[in-house]
Amino acid sequence: MNRFLLPLAGFALLLAVLLVGLARAPQKSILPSPLIGKPVPQFTLPNLFDNTGQVSSDSLKGHWSLVNVWGTWCVECRAEHEVLLQIKQEARVPIIGIDWKDQNEDALTWLEQLGNPYERVGTDRDGRVAIDWGVYGAPESFLISPAGTVVYKHIGAMTPQVWQREFLPRVAAGPGA
Amino acid sequence: MKPARALLCAALACAALAGGGAALAVDTTPALPTPALQQRYYELTHELRCMQCQSEALADSSVGLAADLRVQVRELLLAGDSDDQIRDHMVARYGEFILFRPRMIWRNAWLWGAPTLLMLIGGLVGWRVLRARARLVDSEEAGSSGESLEP
Numbered sequence: 001m002n003r004f005l006l007p008l009a010g011f012a013l014l015l016a017v018l019l020v021g022l023a024r025a026p027q028k029s030i031l032p033s034p035l036i037g038k039p040v041p042q043f044t045l046p047n048l049f050d051n052t053g054q055v056s057s058d059s060l061k062g063h064w065s066l067v068n069v070w071g072t073w074c075v076e077c078r079a080e081h082e083v084l085l086q087i088k089q090e091a092r093v094p095i096i097g098i099d100w101k102d103q104n105e106d107a108l109t110w111l112e113q114l115g116n117p118y119e120r121v122g123t124d125r126d127g128r129v130a131i132d133w134g135v136y137g138a139p140e141s142f143l144i145s146p147a148g149t150v151v152y153k154h155i156g157a158m159t160p161q162v163w164q165r166e167f168l169p170r171v172a173a174g175p176g177a
Numbered sequence: 178m179k180p181a182r183a184l185l186c187a188a189l190a191c192a193a194l195a196g197g198g199a200a201l202a203v204d205t206t207p208a209l210p211t212p213a214l215q216q217r218y219y220e221l222t223h224e225l226r227c228m229q230c231q232s233e234a235l236a237d238s239s240v241g242l243a244a245d246l247r248v249q250v251r252e253l254l255l256a257g258d259s260d261d262q263i264r265d266h267m268v269a270r271y272g273e274f275i276l277f278r279p280r281m282i283w284r285n286a287w288l289w290g291a292p293t294l295l296m297l298i299g300g301l302v303g304w305r306v307l308r309a310r311a312r313l314v315d316s317e318e319a320g321s322s323g324e325s326l327e328p
Binding site: 032 | 228229241242245246249268269270271272274
């Protein structure tokens with residue numbers, strides 16, 4: 001009896017490790033961002049609505065903001081668009097868009113047809129700013145504190161549940177570090 | 178018979194060439210000016226992960242983001258960054274996960290240490306089993322030699 005105890009314990013341990021791994025597998029594709037708790041990556045991008053204007057990281061200081069990386073080629077972005085419009089209507093957190101690897105005409109048409117939830121939109125045509133933000137799959141949404149710190153990141157389409165469960169409580173908790 | 182075989186060979190050659198062409202077309206980043214830099218570019222793009230496809234290296238991925246990251250690796254190499262600086266640049270943006278080969282840092286100690294630890298445990302168990310078996314053989318031999326004395 002005793003000589004089976006050790007192998008059996010080993011087997012049980014292995015089983016537990018594998019089961020935990022299996023249970024966690026679906027979240028594996030969503031990776032933690034190393035940017036959380038760090039100052040926003042600096043950027044200056046051309047303004048989508050005004051060729052002469054610019055959208056920069058400086059405009060994120062002094063108030064909470066939601067930075068949303070999107071593109072007209074991105075299916076999930078269309079899925080979340082309605083939610084972004086609702087967030088705009090709430091008027092608590094302004095949304096800054098980063099239009100990633102897209103065409104100006106396409107982006108303008110998209111916003112004209114579906115409505116514009118963004119306060120400003122910067123156009124990232126070569127994808128450099130998106131790389132600095134560690135973006136790997138649009139849409140991605142970042143919550144930025146008034147101090148200009150990245151507080152939270154959501155990968156994938158924004159939903160009312162995610163907005164209410166993950167974003168709003170952080171805003172309500174007051175200005176983070 | 179012969180023309181058929183020639184035709185088959187030609188078809189196979191065409192297929193091989195077409196396949197090779199497709200594989201080469203993935204990385205369209207311009208070559209670096211020196212072979213040494215090109216070699217480092219080759220190694221870096223093979224040890225950095227494509228974040229969108231996750232099990233492919235930057236070098237092998239046809240995804241747009243991988244192409245952008247390859248361009249960035251090239252530019253950092255041209256700017257004179259060391260391999261470690263380029264790895265740090267990527268890790269600062271995408272996290273440790275972008276490295277196919279985990280770094281030797283304390284946070285990864287369990288990862289690097291576990292195989293050694295398991296080998297030691299395995300070795301210890303093996304050694305004890307062998308010793309126990311050897312003892313068994315000894316006593317058996319003693320028993321059989323006792324038997325052989327009898328006529």
